Amino acid sequence: xxxxxxxxxxxxxxxxxxxxxxxxxxxxxxxxxxxxxxxxxxxxxxxxxxxxxxxxxxxxxxxxxxxxxxxxxxxxxxxxxxxxxxxxxxxxxxxxxxxxxxxxxxxxxxxxxxxxxxxxxxxxxxxxxxxxxxxxxxxxxxxxxxxxxxxxxxxxxxxxxxxxxxxxxxxxxxxxxxxxxxxxxxxxxxxxxxxxxxxxxxxxxxxxxxxxxxxxxxxxxxxxxxxxxxxxxxxxxxxxxxxxxxxxxxxxxxxxxxxxxxxxxxxxxxxxxxxxxxxxxxxxxxxxxxxxxxxxxxxxxxxxxxxxxxx
Amino acid sequence: xxxxxxxxxxxxxxxxxxxxxxxxxxxxxxxxxxxxxxxxxxxxxxxxxxxxxxxxxxxxxxxxxxxxxxxxxxxxxxxxxxxxxxxxxxxxxxxxxxxxxxxxxxxxxxxxxxxxxxxxxxxxxxxxxxxxxxxxxxxxxxxxxxxxxxxxxxxxxxxxxxxxxxxxxxxxxxxxxxxxxxxxxxxxxxxxxxxxxxxxxxxxxxxxxxxxxxxx
Numbered sequence: 001x002x003x004x005x006x007x008x009x010x011x012x013x014x015x016x017x018x019x020x021x022x023x024x025x026x027x028x029x030x031x032x033x034x035x036x037x038x039x040x041x042x043x044x045x046x047x048x049x050x051x052x053x054x055x056x057x058x059x060x061x062x063x064x065x066x067x068x069x070x071x072x073x074x075x076x077x078x079x080x081x082x083x084x085x086x087x088x089x090x091x092x093x094x095x096x097x098x099x100x101x102x103x104x105x106x107x108x109x110x111x112x113x114x115x116x117x118x119x120x121x122x123x124x125x126x127x128x129x130x131x132x133x134x135x136x137x138x139x140x141x142x143x144x145x146x147x148x149x150x151x152x153x154x155x156x157x158x159x160x161x162x163x164x165x166x167x168x169x170x171x172x173x174x175x176x177x178x179x180x181x182x183x184x185x186x187x188x189x190x191x192x193x194x195x196x197x198x199x200x201x202x203x204x205x206x207x208x209x210x211x212x213x214x215x216x217x218x219x220x221x222x223x224x225x226x227x228x229x230x231x232x233x234x235x236x237x238x239x240x241x242x243x244x245x246x247x248x249x250x251x252x253x254x255x256x257x258x259x260x261x262x263x264x265x266x267x268x269x270x271x272x273x274x275x276x277x278x279x280x281x282x283x284x285x286x287x288x289x290x291x292x293x294x295x296x297x298x299x300x301x302x303x304x305x306x307x308x309x310x311x
Numbered sequence: 312x313x314x315x316x317x318x319x320x321x322x323x324x325x326x327x328x329x330x331x332x333x334x335x336x337x338x339x340x341x342x343x344x345x346x347x348x349x350x351x352x353x354x355x356x357x358x359x360x361x362x363x364x365x366x367x368x369x370x371x372x373x374x375x376x377x378x379x380x381x382x383x384x385x386x387x388x389x390x391x392x393x394x395x396x397x398x399x400x401x402x403x404x405x406x407x408x409x410x411x412x413x414x415x416x417x418x419x420x421x422x423x424x425x426x427x428x429x430x431x432x433x434x435x436x437x438x439x440x441x442x443x444x445x446x447x448x449x450x451x452x453x454x455x456x457x458x459x460x461x462x463x464x465x466x467x468x469x470x471x472x473x474x475x476x477x478x479x480x481x482x483x484x485x486x487x488x489x490x491x492x493x494x495x496x497x498x499x500x501x502x503x504x505x506x507x508x509x510x511x512x513x514x515x516x517x518x519x520x521x522x523x524x525x526x527x
Contacts, residue, residue, distance in 0.1 A: 048352045048353075049352065049353070049354045049355055050353070050354075050355050050360075050365065051353050051355060051356040051357065055366055055523070119362065121368050121370055121521065123521070125423075125472075145387060145388045146388050147388065148385070148388070148503040148506075148508070148510060149503050149504045149505040149506070150500055150503075150504060151504050157504060157505065160431075162388070162429060162431060162467075162510070162511065163431075163467060164427060164429070164467045164468070164511070165467075166467065166468040208374070208375055208390070208425075208516045208517070209374035209375055209516070210374075211374075211425065211516060211517045212372060212374075212517050212519065213517075214425065214517055215425065215470045216425065216427075216468035216469075217468065218466055218467045218468040218469070221430055221466065221467055222430075222431060223430055223431050223432070223433055223434055224431055224432060224435065224500075226436055227432055227434075227435035227436060227498045227499070227500070228435065228436040228437065228498050229437070229497075229498050230498060230499070230500040230501075231500075232500075235431070240466070245470070246470045246472065247470060248423040248470070248472060248519060249519065250370050250372070250519050250521055252370055272388065273388065273389055273390040273427065273511060273514075274386070274387060274388065274389070274390075275384070275386050275389065275390055275391050276386035276387050280386070280391065282375060282390040282391055282392065282514070282516070308368060308523075309357055309368075310362075310367065310368045311362045311363035311364075311365075311366060311367040311368060
């Protein structure tokens with residue numbers, strides 16, 4: 001028989017009265033000890049008996065639309081030209097704006113913020129329509145990252161590009177105050193502004209083992225032309241066109257923290273895979289040669305945050 | 312008393328088997344004399360209910376895959392990752408964790424992350440059949456059962472999200488996250504012919520996983 005400590009269990013031949021039952025209701029409704037397997041089987045409860053906010057914390061779920069909504073992709077946020085030197089302004093990032101096209105679009109937890117505790121899990125996901133265009137062939141300029149040599153059928157050697165450049169998007173939050181002016185990258189997230197020393201040129205970037213909240217918009221895509229047994233005529237670089245970029249992040253706080261807002265930002269420059277930086281870590285490194293004459297677009301999407309109780 | 316019990320005492324009447332069943336069913340309920348449907352609504356809050364009694368969430372992250380970390384790549388223009396020269400065919404385990412304390416019931420798994428997969432050799436002269444883009448394969452296995460599987464992204468940069476659900480008995484099942492890369496084609500070049508650096512083929516990073524077990 002299930003019971004709460006401190007209450008004598010019913011025995012055979014005991015009589016039940018309304019008062020007894022009411023007392024037991026009160027026991028459970030105002031229990032000061034954890035309801036557990038010792039005093040209540042899990043299966044002995046029905047869904048109505050649980051507070052509906054057991055898994056998702058009260059006020060812990062929010063969704064906002066981000067970017068100007070326009071299904072035919074005419075109204076866009078245009079970022080052009082992409083900046084030439086992201087190291088010039090520490091942590092320079094561009095926030096994705098709201099549907100009015102004027103203000104940064106954010107998850108707003110209000111004046112008191114939302115306090116994450118050790119038993120919480122914050123889940124953030126977002127999606128955004130993005131596009132890239134450019135002029136010329138900056139990826140073919142000598143020194144651009146991503147170039148490699150192949151043999152043509154003639155045979156001679158030509159240089160082609162892997163076109164692995166991209167524009168990094170990531171999450172920022174404000175854990176300082178409701179003023180929402182103290183935006184910083186979420187924990188563990190690089191701001192792609194570390195200064196490295198790539199051989200023959202300086203560079204900035206960020207290690208990809210510090211990218212838990214990062215998504216990368218591909219700048220373009222290339223493929224070999226008439227590739228036959230490792231030889232090819234040339235490469236061809238294409239636009240990826242409008243596509244939906246998605247992102248996600250989960251966070252279980254090691255310490256309590258009050259979150260006032262969350263937003264999506266991007267680094268307005270082209271980055272390319274690299275491992276010549278610190279300790280041969282895999283990084284995304286800013287490419288100042290291929291990243292010229294590039295225009296980035298973004299449009300409508302959503303940003304969602306959910307705070308769940310771990311158990 | 313009538314208000315609270317699903318059966319009531321009747322005197323002067325023969326006891327029928329059905330009536331006894333009803334009485335005993337009532338007595339086996341959550342607490343003496345009450346059927347569980349009669350418990351007050353919202354009796355239990357997160358403050359009174361023992362942690363993990365009703366549900367449990369596990370989460371884990373993986374900065375980047377370590378199945379293939381080819382060091383023979385260009386230091387300037389590549390990650391130390393999956394290359395055509397060092398490719399692995401088939402499923403590779405990206406990440407695994409034990410879902411300690413699963414009490415039996417429904418489990419939902421969610422795996423998200425970033426990938427890069429080269430499309431440079433997606434369309435070559437001698438790949439005459441099924442000229443499909445090179446893609447990343449993704450699979451989640453929990454307790455030895457495939458819970459979710461999909462053809463993943465095929466883009467120089469992309470993200471993925473894979474969700475599945477199943478029912479599991481009580482125990483500590485293992486969740487294993489697999490990824491795979493489209494095998495090399497017949498015409499693919501593997502190296503820069505000048506520097507002999509291996510060409511980056513694919514990578515998986517910023518991997519995030521969580522599972523929600525609901526025990527009743």
